[in-house]
Amino acid sequence: MNRVRRSESDPVGSESSGPLRLLRETHEERVLSLLRARGPLTRAQLTEQTNLSRATLSSIIQTLLTKQALVEVREAAGGVARGRGRPVSVVSLNPVGGLALGIDLGQRRIQVTISNVAHEFVATGAVACVDRTPWTRRLRLALDLVDDLTTRHDLSLTALAGVGVGIVGPVSTEGSSAAGRSADRIALVRDTLRARFGVPVHVDNNTRLAALAEAVWGAGAGVDSALYLRLSYGVGGGIVLGGRLLAGAGGAAGELGHISVDRDGPACPCGGRGCLERYVSLTTLQEQCENVLDTRDDRARDLLADAGARVGEVLAAACNTVNPEVVVIGGELAETGDHLFKPLQAAFRRHTHSQVHRSVRITCAALGPDAAARGGIALVLTSSPASPNVLSAPDLEASHP
Amino acid sequence: MNRVRRSESDPVGSESSGPLRLLRETHEERVLSLLRARGPLTRAQLTEQTNLSRATLSSIIQTLLTKQALVEVREAAGGVARGRGRPVSVVSLNPVGGLALGIDLGQRRIQVTISNVAHEFVATGAVACVDRTPWTRRLRLALDLVDDLTTRHDLSLTALAGVGVGIVGPVSTEGSSAAGRSADRIALVRDTLRARFGVPVHVDNNTRLAALAEAVWGAGAGVDSALYLRLSYGVGGGIVLGGRLLAGAGGAAGELGHISVDRDGPACPCGGRGCLERYVSLTTLQEQCENVLDTRDDRARDLLADAGARVGEVLAAACNTVNPEVVVIGGELAETGDHLFKPLQAAFRRHTHSQVHRSVRITCAALGPDAAARGGIALVLTSSPASPNVLSAPDLEASHP
Incomplete structure (x- = not known):
């Protein structure tokens, strides 16, 4: 259980060699997952939350900036980093890295919100519906709204990371213990959107998604x-x-x-x-x-x-x-x-x-009436491609068979 | 964000070389932390809970068995692994790897329980006390009980992993927001036991510790x-x-x-x-x-x-x-x-x-009246040396300065 801390005089392979690259990518994934889930962070926040040393983190950030996976921006005080006084610099995922789609299939209102992986909200819109609108019709309204927003804002969904959808009523984690019609509804929503976008679709109760959005951005x-x-x-x-x-x-x-x-x-x-x-x-x-x-x-x-x-x-x-x-x-x-x-x-x-x-x-x-749709986005950004815990180390299967 | 899966024809350094050893130790620590927190597990349970492939896990277990960090025992059906029918084999930390000490400073009763890191309870005992027994006296009673148990069961506390203590009343995570006398009491308990044993001391409310013990063993x-x-x-x-x-x-x-x-x-x-x-x-x-x-x-x-x-x-x-x-x-x-x-x-x-x-x-x-003392042990085994999340990857500081 010893922690090994390599001295600088230790012979290390070049960074492009296998094992070191694997370990380094583990750290890169940790940084990327964290920024994906939390949005822009200062270097101090990243150091604290990744549990990496400042030197390691600095090297990783530099590599990711070079690869254009990250961007660094100077924020005015009172921005995301909640700094006071002088402007601070924050690191975030590169906004061009992909989009996340949040949909709220509410009782009386369909809301669609689109953000990029840097936590910037790039489009939002809503249409009203009546209480008893069938679910196929609700989905149609949502998809039309997505088309309308992407056209108007000139967005491409080719790099879509995932879809998060809020629906009314209880939803079990597996989507299975919700009784009868509710389970059918979840399956309909999931299957329709997966077929349309070809990405992971996460479904949860829309009030719970509003809770998540308030916890992330509100x-x-x-x-x-x-x-x-x-x-x-x-x-x-x-x-x-x-x-x-x-x-x-x-x-x-x-x-x-x-x-x-x-x-x-x-x-x-x-x-x-x-x-x-x-x-x-x-x-x-x-x-x-x-x-x-x-x-x-x-x-x-x-x-x-x-x-x-x-x-x-x-x-x-x-x-x-x-x-x-x-x-x-x-x-x-x-x-x-x-x-x-x-x-x-x-x-x-x-x-x-x-x-x-x-x-x-x-x-x-x-947050306003798009809270649940934003929560769908938070679900995508915290769940996908995997949680930081799951991503914490790649598998070494082939290395020691 | 790609996951790299090395092919067998890739040139890899010898297992004793730096970066691969680091990554391998990351996996070893994951296995060790999990067994420490959960107790004996089957290989199937370990595969599921470590998220490692069977081949990787098998190789890691073999190494740890050779190092005598682990032992493998065949269990009768209905044992820890809750298998049915034929006996299954479970892997656990080597019982000689260390002890954990749980103390319940209850209102009317002082209980001390000792386990090893393999989740085997090796000694337990209790003494009654009256409601208003001063805290210095309660600690004296607990320490005498520890001496008595270690003598009678011929136990050495040189490889003590930590002490978990239950006390009455609310305890904040930092032990600081509990008001006045309660904070003093927590400091007294922590300082006395740390001075006596020279290991991390974890303090929590004893009913909460009973909850933890029921969740782990009950x-x-x-x-x-x-x-x-x-x-x-x-x-x-x-x-x-x-x-x-x-x-x-x-x-x-x-x-x-x-x-x-x-x-x-x-x-x-x-x-x-x-x-x-x-x-x-x-x-x-x-x-x-x-x-x-x-x-x-x-x-x-x-x-x-x-x-x-x-x-x-x-x-x-x-x-x-x-x-x-x-x-x-x-x-x-x-x-x-x-x-x-x-x-x-x-x-x-x-x-x-x-x-x-x-x-x-x-x-x-x-569980019986030693539930809270057992919970103290669970606190030690799940918190120390660090949580699996914190341990999930060693720091690479020196490798890419």
Whole structure:
């Protein structure tokens, strides 16, 4: 288990010889995978996150810059690297290295967003649809939108790295334990897009993808653990740990909308009882007050305060369980600001362990309606071609048979 | 980003030459770290979990067997490898490679357990203490117990890999955000044991360590995600994902005893209100019925049924959040069997998303009172000398300066 540190006087083969090249490529892949997953990073961030020495990293970056796999740009303060004062230099994948496609097949809206591997968003667009639009039709709308965006922005999908798709409803990791129609829907989406683009297609629940996007580019950027809750016509959520979505054994991790707030409450189609969603979804609230999002209305403010308190209680239970660094709240209700957040924070504080509420920051989502499509892109960039762990060392099969 | 697969006709340096040796040692370290963390594995399990080819792995195992770093033993069916029918052969670290020491500084009991790096438990012992025993005294008792066990079992601690210690109360990952006295206590434990043994000392909450031990050797062995709940004089828990304890931003992940079951319930010293622990701890239940663990008693059975229902509701909230593969329930209450588990399962089912309750298995803890001490050992074996990820490739600093 000794770590061998070669001295400079050791005879080493030329860099183009086999074994050293393999090991060097292991390190290059580590740098490339990290930049792919995290976006532009400073050299200091790369040193810390690759666990390579500055000298090794510097040599690798130089090679990759020469090969035009990477580019180095000087950023103004406050940019991606969050530096203060003087501009810092960041390294990123070369934007021409490929594109990633994110699609959100939402209940009422189809969104398509395209980024390059350098985490630059190059095109986005949406079309509305009605609740019961068949899935083949939704896919057709999405594909038309892709064609429209690539034409308008003069993009070629020949170097497409992958497609990430958000759909409504629970999705298991294997896409198999989701019951009947849901599994069929996942297969349809996956097969159609794989046939069209010939690249890996990743499918997950669209609220969970919004959670991932917030953790990579939004209100949870830079933290190790984030819990996301979306308060809209439905109530859902997602958990991101170490840059990856927690799937859960049945693909249902983060289903905070189905935590019970009343043990004797009404049955929910999910199989539970007294679920949060039944009390605080926009659908329910609008039944009680059509203008519930209009905070000049007394009745609306009362309803939002009640909803905030319920949400705070559920978040307390969820945070006593996973104790994340940040809770990100999205959806239309989050846009009502303090009318929701003040009672929410009070209930949260009232029902959490002090160790938990001292360490958790609750904040509003930072991304817009393309969050789930962006999450599809994050899924592509973190999953493909493989995770950094899987890529950490190439196989030596032929070297010692 | 190409993966290079060397053909056999490629000129390769001798195995003792620098770069190939480095890469080979990377693979050896991967195998050694995995066996250290997981214990004995079959060759098939090693192939799957190291992501190396069978040929590469076979060559590496042969070298490590020759160096006596590993041993290979034929196991009867039903052993560690959980094979059925004919005996299978498993590979493990050589038991003479070193020892790991686990200490549980519990509220009423000090437990010391010693294992070797092959996951064989070689000695265990406990002494009782009273609630308010000072921490210096607890450490003295633990150290005396270590001396006693090493003498009786003729063990030498010269090749000690590390010490893992469980203490009561929350522990942040850095051991710093736990307030005042708790931080002092952690420093005392760490400094005393480091001075005595001269090896890394890992400290965590003892209920969380029991969770880790159940996930490695107990009712959660072989699953990727386990949630543990301990129902005793206190109520606590822990979450193990991918073989590692989830710490949480404030070191309080898994604090299920402080999830509220009554929003208007009494204030709890934790800062919350209506906490589960106030309703189902053995302390509380014994105030209502001294023989609450005697299931021949009508009153005891009623109390256990109520407690089971409360616990089931909290587990529903926790499982809707993380959706683990298995829930493991330990502590004295778990030993009352169906009197607790039937109402617990009913309430759990009633309050979970169907996707969650279909995928979660609820089971009784499998380990005895040394679970937390064993968890200390697991912490040593999974954290030290470094995680497999950190070890995944040696640094090439000197090779391309």
